[in-house]
Amino acid sequence: MYLANYNLKEKPFQITTDPRFLWLGEKHKEAFATLRYGILDNKGFLLLTGEVGTGKTTLINALIRSLGSEVILAKIPDPRLSEIDFFRYIANEFKIKKTINSKVDFLLVFSEFLERAHGAGKQVLLIVDEAQRLRTQLLEEIRHLSNIEKEHVKLLNIFFVGQVEFKNILLNKKNKAIRQRLTIAYNLERLSEEEIGQYIRHRMKIAGCRNEVFTREAVHEVYGFSQGAPRLINIICDRALLTGFVESKKQVGHEIIQECAEELKISPYIDEDELKEVGSTASQTSQNKEPQKERKKEVATVAPPSDSPQEIDTFEIDLAGVRRKRGGAFSISLVFFALVLLVGALCAYFFYL
Numbered sequence: 183m184y185l186a187n188y189n190l191k192e193k194p195f196q197i198t199t200d201p202r203f204l205w206l207g208e209k210h211k212e213a214f215a216t217l218r219y220g221i222l223d224n225k226g227f228l229l230l231t232g233e234v235g236t237g238k239t240t241l242i243n244a245l246i247r248s249l250g251s252e253v254i255l256a257k258i259p260d261p262r263l264s265e266i267d268f269f270r271y272i273a274n275e276f277k278i279k280k281t282i283n284s285k286v287d288f289l290l291v292f293s294e295f296l297e298r299a300h301g302a303g304k305q306v307l308l309i310v311d312e313a314q315r316l317r318t319q320l321l322e323e324i325r326h327l328s329n330i331e332k333e334h335v336k337l338l339n340i341f342f343v344g345q346v347e348f349k350n351i352l353l354n355k356k357n358k359a360i361r362q363r364l365t366i367a368y369n370l371e372r373l374s375e376e377e378i379g380q381y382i383r384h385r386m387k388i389a390g391c392r393n394e395v396f397t398r399e400a401v402h403e404v405y406g407f408s409q410g411a412p413r414l415i416n417i418i419c420d421r422a423l424l425t426g427f428v429e430s431k432k433q434v435g436h437e438i439i440q441e442c443a444e445e446l447k448i449s450p451y452i453d454e455d456e457l458k459e460v461g462s463t464a465s466q467t468s469q470n471k472e473p474q475k476e477r478k479k480e481v482a483t484v485a486p487p488s489d490s491p492q493e494i495d496t497f498e499i500d501l502a503g504v505r506r507k508r509g510g511a512f513s514i515s516l517v518f519f520a521l522v523l524l525v526g527a528l529c530a531y532f533f534y535l
Contacts, residue, residue: 184427191390195420205384225365232370235413255307296337313344372410403439
């Protein structure tokens with residue numbers, strides 16, 4: 183869509199890996215050379231880790247293409263499998279035709295396969311991608327596979343590729359044995375800002391463009407967005423080329439990268455209707471609580487006072503009824519006393535007669 187605008191023959195920032203666009207930074211080159219040496223020298227267990235989007239898959243694909251026919255390899259893209267399914271997958275990848283119904287079946291045919299490969303001067307490489315998804319039990323089974331040896335020669339190289347979390351798995355006490363067998367471990371770093379500029383220019387050149395489309399300021403913004411992760415660099419650069427085309431610009435400046443970064447940002451979704459409903463419910467709840475508070479206050483004013491002097495001072499007692507009761511009792515006493523005097527007087531009168 184935007185190719186003609188920048189004199190491009192094809193899209194330079196595809197998400198899928200293409201060996202023609204391969205560009206390795208200093209750390210990537212170092213990792214490539216180190217891991218290739220480990221494979222060809224039969225080092226046994228190798229490890230490559232890196233954060234999401236740092237180019238592990240691109241590096242592994244480049245490494246595989248460089249090995250040649252002397253290396254027989256199998257790659258497991260997702261090791262989150264049961265034990266028997268794991269064995270069956272390995273057998274299928276190595277073109278082992280025999281049916282695998284148990285662990286014993288697999289070990290017999292796989293040992294035979296490794297012996298034949300060694301006799302033919304071949305090296306066997308098993309690449310376990312997404313290694314951070316491995317269960318401890320299956321990790322232990324993989325370790326046992328490395329015990330298949332001949333005359334102190336490793337018949338199988340096992341290459342773990344995973345995110346940085348896999349390091350924590352290896353540090354678990356249960357995985358101490360396999361951790362001690364790692365001969366080469368490399369952590370892939372992100373690209374620097376300078377390397378990002380070289381990366382962008384390389385891909386634009388391979389795609390057919392000879393001009394400096396991305397300004398230095400734009401590269402700086404790409405670095406801020408991607409933090410050096412090649413996958414994110416591809417995503418935002420592709421979006422920036424499209425935005426520049428729509429705005430009829432031949433060059434991508436920092437403002438376009440900022441605009442694309444804002445568009446690519448994922449913000450939490452809030453349902454406005456649901457938010458209104460929650461607000462309405464909260465309001466009703468608040469209104470219902472108001473009368474309850476008032477009633478509590480009323481109860482508090484007639485409740486018995488505590489021993490606190492402050493509460494006694496503010497507490498009022500209605501004594502009108504008490505006074506009336508005391509007055510009535512006094513009147514009854516007077517009447518009773520008068521009757522006693524009258525009876526006494528009558529008795530004295532009749533007595534003297």
